[in-house]
Amino acid sequence: MPEDGGLYEFVHISEIASTTRDLMSLNLKHRTQLGGRSEGVHSRSDQQVEHIVLQQARDFVGRAREGFMLSVRQSDVPTRGELRYLLERVLLDWSSFSRELGLEEAHTSANELSSAETLRLVRRQLLAFGMAATALGALPRTPSEEVTFPYSYGKPPTYCDIPAPSSPAEMLHRLEEVESMLWKLMSMEWQELVNHYYGPLRRTYGFFEANARLAQQEAERFGVKPVRRTLQWPA
Known part of the structure; x- marks a missing residue:
C-alpha cells in the first residue's frame, strides 16, 4: 500500500458506512412501520446490490474486530473473568486470523507473506478498529438534528441512551452485535427485525x-x- 494508502482506506470505510446507513434507512422507511405485522422470515437472495453493500459492511466490521485483537493488552483488562471471556472469543477466530497474517507454522513459511503485505493487513485492521471504536465512543453525543434512525422514541431523537463501551469486553460485544445484525439484515424480513x-x-x-x-x-x-x-428507492 502506498504512503497515502491509509487515506484511501479511510475514504473507502467512510463510503461503506454512509452507504450502509442509507440502505438501512431506505428499507426501514419503505418496508416497515412501528407495530407493523411481520410476514415471516424469507430469503432476500435476489437483492444483489443490497447483499454486496452488507457484505462490504461485514468485511469492515470483521477487520475492526481483528484490529481489536491486535490492540488489546492484558493490562487493559480489569478482571480475570473478563480476560477469560476475551481469550475464549479471540481463540475461536485465531485459526483464520493466523492464516490471514501468515502465522501458521505448519502450513505457511515465513517468506510466503512479505513484511510489506503483513504491514498492509495490520494497518487496515488497526484503522478499521480505530474508526469503529471512535464511532462507538461518539455515538451517544450525536447531535439530535443528525440522528436519522426512522423510529426514535425520543423527542428530539437521540442516541444518548446507548453507552460508549467502557471495557475491552464491552467493545468486543458491541462489534460482535453489529456483525450479528448484519447477518440478520442479509437474511431476515425488515419488519421482523x-x-x-x-x-x-x-x-x-x-x-x-x-x-x-x-x-x-x-x-x-x-x-x-x-x-x-x-x-x-426504485420507482
Whole structure:
C-alpha cells in the first residue's frame, strides 16, 4: 500500500458506512412501520446490490474486530473473568486470523507473506478498529438534528441512551452485535427485525451513522471529498 494508502482506506470505510446507513434507512422507511405485522422470515437472495453493500459492511466490521485483537493488552483488562471471556472469543477466530497474517507454522513459511503485505493487513485492521471504536465512543453525543434512525422514541431523537463501551469486553460485544445484525439484515424480513430486534437494529444503525458522520468530518479536515453515492428507492 502506498504512503497515502491509509487515506484511501479511510475514504473507502467512510463510503461503506454512509452507504450502509442509507440502505438501512431506505428499507426501514419503505418496508416497515412501528407495530407493523411481520410476514415471516424469507430469503432476500435476489437483492444483489443490497447483499454486496452488507457484505462490504461485514468485511469492515470483521477487520475492526481483528484490529481489536491486535490492540488489546492484558493490562487493559480489569478482571480475570473478563480476560477469560476475551481469550475464549479471540481463540475461536485465531485459526483464520493466523492464516490471514501468515502465522501458521505448519502450513505457511515465513517468506510466503512479505513484511510489506503483513504491514498492509495490520494497518487496515488497526484503522478499521480505530474508526469503529471512535464511532462507538461518539455515538451517544450525536447531535439530535443528525440522528436519522426512522423510529426514535425520543423527542428530539437521540442516541444518548446507548453507552460508549467502557471495557475491552464491552467493545468486543458491541462489534460482535453489529456483525450479528448484519447477518440478520442479509437474511431476515425488515419488519421482523423492527418487531423483534429493535435494540440491536437501532444500535447497528447508529454505529454506521456515527462512522459516516465522523468520517465526513475528518475527510473535510484532510481536504478529501469522498464520492457520495446516494441510494434511492426504485420507482
